[in-house]
Amino acid sequence: MATHESRLANLARRHLPPDVAERWTSLIRPGVRLRVRDGGRRVGYLGGVPFLPADVAWPEWEGEGSLNFVASIDCGRLPANSLDIALPDSGTLLFFYYDPESAYLDGTEYHPTVGSWEPASQAGARVLYVPPGVPTEERDTPLDIEPYDYAPLVATPIATGPDWYHPEFRARCRDLSEDDLDFLDDHGNGDDFARALSAVRSHPSHQLGGHAHPIQSAVELEAAQSVLGPGAEWESVAEEARRWTLLAQIDSDREAGMRWGDLGTLYWLIRPEDLAARDFGASAFTWQCT
Template identity: 30%
Template sequence: MRYLEIALEVLKEIGIFVLIMLAIAAVLILLGMASGYIHLALDKARRRKRRQSGQRTNGGSHIRGRMTRMARPTLLMTPTKHPGFSKLGGEPELPPGQAWPPGQKASRAFLVQVDLAEVRAAEGPDWLPADGRLYAFYDDERPGFVDLVQIVHSREPASESAPCPTDVSPKLRFPERRVEFLRFRSIPSLDWLGVDLRDLDDDVDLDELADLPNEVFGDELQHRIGGYPSEIQDEQMALSCERLRRGLDPHDGEEPTPAILRASKSWRLLLQIDSDPALKMNWGDGGMLYVFIREQDARAGDFSKTVTLFQCY
C-alpha cells in the first residue's frame, strides 16, 4: 500500500511538471505570435507614414519599372543547323600549344567554347572583346571555389579538336552540340536588385515580379552569355562574387561595407550553364553554373579573375 501511495505521489508531481512545461510552451508561442504581429504592425505603420509624407513606396509598378530600365542584352545558346565554332560539350578546338587545364585531382572537363566575333555579330554584351575565343573547363573537385569553372581566352587560330585526357571522368565527357546565339532582353530579379521584401506594399504580387525575369525564355534551357543570372536560390550574386574574390565567406551574414557594395556593381554574368539531360549535364539537382567577371577585366581581355557560383534545387 505504501508503494502505491509513493507511485501516486510521483505521478502527481510528474503531472504538475508537465502542466507547468505546457504552460511555459503556450506562453512562448503567444509571445512569438505577439512579436510577429507587432513587427507586422510596425512595418505597415512605417509604409503608411511614408505614403502620407509623400515618399515613393516600393509598389509593384515601381519595382517593375526598375527591372525594365535595368534590362541588359543576353544571348541564348540554342542548337543550330549551320554549325560554326561555338558549341557546348564535345572536344575543344584549342589553338596549337594551348595546354589542357589541370584540375585539383584530374584534368578539367570541357564545357563550352565561344567565338567572340559571333557574339559581337549577335549584338551580345558590348563589354566583351570583339574577337578571340573563350573556352570553359570545369572541375567537380572545386565546388565553393572561385575557379570551379576556369576560362581560357585566346586570340590564336583554333586547331582541330583536342582529344580529351584519359583521366577525365566518363561522366564529365559531354556530347557535342553546336550552337547559335539568340538575343533577348534580360531583366534583373528581386535578388539582384537587393529589394527588401519588407519594404514592399501589401498589394504587390510577389509571384508576378519573381516570374518576370524568366518569362521571356519560356521553357528553354538557359545556356546564356551576358545579362542577369536566373537564380534558383535567394542570393545577391554580385555581392557573393566580390566577397569570394576578396577571400571572404559570402554567407557570413555580415552587412557589406560601402567599399564592397561599390565594387560589387562591376560584376557581370559571363556564362550561365544549365543542367541539360541531352548533354548529360547535371549540376547538383538540376542546378546551374554561373561564371562572373568584372566588366573592366572583360574589356581588358583578362579572364583570369572570374568567379563561379553554383546553385541547385
Template identity: 35%
Template sequence: MDETERFDADADTGADGDADGAGARALRDIAYRHLDEAAARRWGALVRPSVWLASEEESWGARGEPTVARLGGRPPLSADVPWPADRDGAPMAFVAAVDCGAVVRAGGLDLPLPSQGVLAFFASTPFAEDGAEGSRAGRCPGRVLHLPAGTLDTEHPAPPAVPVFPRVPLTACREPSAPFPDHPRVRAAFGLHTAEEFHDHPLNDQSFVDELAEYGHRFENRIGGYPAASATAAYEAGAGPAAHPAGGHPRQPGVEETDGAARWVALAQFQRDPAGGMLVAPQPGGTRTARRGVLLWLIRPEDLARRAFEEAVLFRAP
C-alpha cells in the first residue's frame, strides 16, 4: 500500500482509532480472502488501534502536523531527575520522548495511556549487529520515565560517552494493527497450543502471512497495537527474566505460557539499525536501510493503568 492509500484509509477512521474504519476493514478483508468465515471473523476481532509516529521524511501526511513525539536529541530531564542507568551503573542512551496528552488526543488507543505528561524511553547501548557483545536479540536493559507535561522540547545534556542520536520530530497518525499468527492472543483465540495445531491451521498459510506482512507490519515508530517483530518478546516477558535466558518462546506453548504472554501489550516500538548500531533516522523519500529492527517496550495493562512504568520491559528485535 502506498502512502496515498495509507492516509486515505486513515481519513475514514472514527473516534475509535480505526477499530471499524477503512484501514481495519482492509486488514479484515485479508483474513476473509484466506480463511473461512468463522476463522476470519475470529481473527478480525483481534485487530487493534495504534498510533504511527511518522516523520515528514516518511510521509507527506505528516507535513505541517503538530509534533507529538521525537526521536533522539537530548532527553527532557530536569536537573533533579537522575539519568537512567543499568544495574552496573552505566548510563543508558536516550531513545525517544512521547507527549502522552497529544497521543491520547489523536484518538483511538485501547491502552490506558496517561492523559498528561511525557514518556521518555532509555536503552542500553550499543544497538549493534546481533551477536556483538551487549547486542543479543531479546530482553535488554531499558527504562521508561513519566515526566511532567510541557517538557517535550526541553533538553538535558548527556553524560560523557553516551551516544546522542539525531533529533527527529514525529507526528501522530492513527492506524489499525493486526497480529501475526504466532502472537499469543491469536494462539489463545484459536486454541493453538501444540506445534501440530499451529502449523496445520490455515492461519499459518504462507499466502495469508505474506499478504498480512505486506499490508500491516513495518518496522516503524509506533505506540500501542501489535509489534512488528515476532511474538518471541511476549513469551519471554510472560515467562519472566530468569525462565528463558537464551530468549525465545517455547516451541509448544501450552495454555499457561500463552495466557502469561497474552497479558503483555506493546507500549512503544522504535526503529533501530542493527548494522549501524543506532536508531534509524528517517531518510528523504522514505529510503530504508538494508536491515531493520526495533526496540520494543512491553507492559501489562494493569501496570500501565497504575503508572508503574518501572514494570515495562525492553526487547531488541532483529
C-alpha cells in the first residue's frame, strides 16, 4: 500500500498547486480493493446466493419486490490492519439492491429506481450483518428476480484519495489563497486530475472502506441528501456529508453479470458512530453511472 500511496501523492503534486496537493494528500486513506479471482485467499463473493439465518427473511422493498443479492464479505478474512473504518473483525456482511432491470422479468412496464434523490427509495437497498457463530443456511433466490453469476473475491490493501468535490477536502481548502481557490472552482482541473487517478486504478473498482471513486460527484453529498431530503440547503448538505464514509462500492462487473445502468457503480455509506454500533440499517445508498 505504501507504493500506491506514494503514487497518489506524486500525481497530486504533478496536477495540483503545491498547497492544494498538500491538503489532498493529507486525506489519503487505506481501503481494500476487491477483485474477482479464482485463486488466492477468498474473502467473499459477488452474486450467487446468500447464506442467511433461518429467522431472517429475504430482504424486500415493500410494495415493489425482492432485492437482488449483490455480495457477501467475510470480515474475518480481510487483510489485517488494512482499513481505517471499524468493520467487525468477524462475521459476514451481505449487500442487497433492488435492480429494476431484473424486476422487468415480471412483465411490469415501470419499476422505481433506488437513489439518494428519493429518500423513500432507500428501502430498495440493504446491508445485513450476520455475527460469527450464528447458524446460516443457503437461501434460494425468490422467483421474482434473477440471481447474478457467482464470482469469488480476493482482497488487496490499497491507498485512496478524496474526490475533487469531497466535502472534507473542500473544508480543508477554505483558507487557501485566492489563486488556489480559483483553481479548485474550475471543474476542468478536477476532470484532468480524475483522469490521472483513474489511469492508476484497476477496473472493475470493487472496494471496502477508504474514499469512494465516484463517477459523477462526491457520493458523501448524495448520502447527506438521502437523510436531509432534496429541499435541504447546500450548507447543511455539505456539513452532513462530512459525517459519512464509504462502507462498500460494487462496480459493474461482466464476470458476475452485473451492470448498473451504463457501467455504473453501487455505493453504500455509513456514519462512523453507526458502524461502531453495528447499526448497518442506518447505512445510505446511492449509485452513479456515466
